[in-house]
Amino acid sequence: MVKSYSISLKTKGNADAIDITDDVSELIKACGLRSGIATLFSPSSTSALTTIEFEPGCLNDFRRLFDEIIDPNRPYEHNKHWDDGNGHSHIRASLEKPFLTIPFIDQTLTLGTWQQVIFIDFDIRPRQRQVILQIIGE
Amino acid sequence: MVKSYSISLKTKGNADAIDITDDVSELIKACGLRSGIATLFSPSSTSALTTIEFEPGCLNDFRRLFDEIIDPNRPYEHNKHWDDGNGHSHIRASLEKPFLTIPFIDQTLTLGTWQQVIFIDFDIRPRQRQVILQIIGE
Amino acid sequence: MVKSYSISLKTKGNADAIDITDDVSELIKACGLRSGIATLFSPSSTSALTTIEFEPGCLNDFRRLFDEIIDPNRPYEHNKHWDDGNGHSHIRASLEKPFLTIPFIDQTLTLGTWQQVIFIDFDIRPRQRQVILQIIGE
Secondary structure, X not given: OEEEEEEEEEEOOOOEEEEOHHXXXXXXXXXXXXXXXXXXXXXXXXXXXXXXXXXXXXXXHHHHHHHHHOOOOOOOHHHHHHOOOOXXXXXXXXXXXXXXXXXXXXXXXOOXXXXXXXXXXXXXXXXXXXXXXXXXXX | OEEEEXXXXXXXXXXXXXXXHHHHXXXXXXXXXXXXXXXXXXXXXXXXXXXEOOOHHHHHHHHHHHHHHOOOOOOOXXXXXXXXXXXXXXXXXXHHOOEEEEEEEOOXXXXXXXXXXXXXXXXXXXXXXXXXXXXXXX | OEEEEEEEEEEOOOOEEEEOHHHHHHHHHHOOOOOEEEEEEOOOOOEEEEEEOOOHHHHHHHHHHHHHHOOOOOOOHHHHHHOOOOHHXXXXXXXXXXXXXXXXXXXXXXXXXXXXXXXEEOOOOOEEEEEEEEEEEO
């Protein structure tokens, strides 16, 4: 059995991280399946999905990593071609990847207590985003 | 058809990597499904799953990467809030991600010859861990 | 319902990136399933899968990231043991990971307009590769 959903998000860009744990949990409870896997996918080349303890310190530490290893304040070849200034956003997204799969059992995601699901928008401006949630189970 | 299992692990922390290939392979053979996908998920915000050639050189080289790009010996905002000293563990886990999906065909994981499945514990102390294995197939 | 395929690739090595979007899309259209998830897996410890805007600038920027954080021109312990010179290839693959799961709906991958699927070969010589495509759906 396959159930398809879409989660709408408004982001601020620049590594804005949004906690979508409750959105996913509610769709898992509503979808009518008891156990299986939930795959989240962002149809975008400048955003990503992962898990993190959603508190301001961790989020800032995570952003610092990307500022250091994929620094926005240096030249990117992508920007020479397109002049849209988001070359670093693409590379961050390709490293972090735009998908996440989480098992669920008895209609409950198997997340840890301090583990939340985040969508992170690496683009350089506010965006309206759609995340796909594909649920497979029984 | 969905089959749910849990793999128990004792880790040493500090990027201790445990080869769980045999555990997963045995559950795939025992689960009664012929082909499908196996999703491993760590319900934790300080650990991750990936594949590697499981030999001491590769493991040390992999740990060096994390020591360099997410250095434990510098300040993390997470540590200011919680004072638990594992700010770098969280960031490493969010970069590497806590899940892995591997296809299986004829009850056999489609791993390469030199490719093993590892659980890597980035936390700073020994931990008892549970990895979820959700198998979907026919 | 599970459908298993294999995609054959000839690569140049050294972070050669191959756009396999069309291969995957065609197999999704041909497999007979309407909706579900497509899991790509590389049975190798020196290659990976991700998504990127497939244009030369992004690809060069992505390669520069790996050249910087996992520099081929420095010692790796793996090379001391095996003397095959691809220690950095293993670490790049373990960081980037050898799999990707993409939902499909109405026989169409849910990719963004500027988002292509790439296989990236981090090994240091041309290789013949097989990527597994496992499709699960209804």
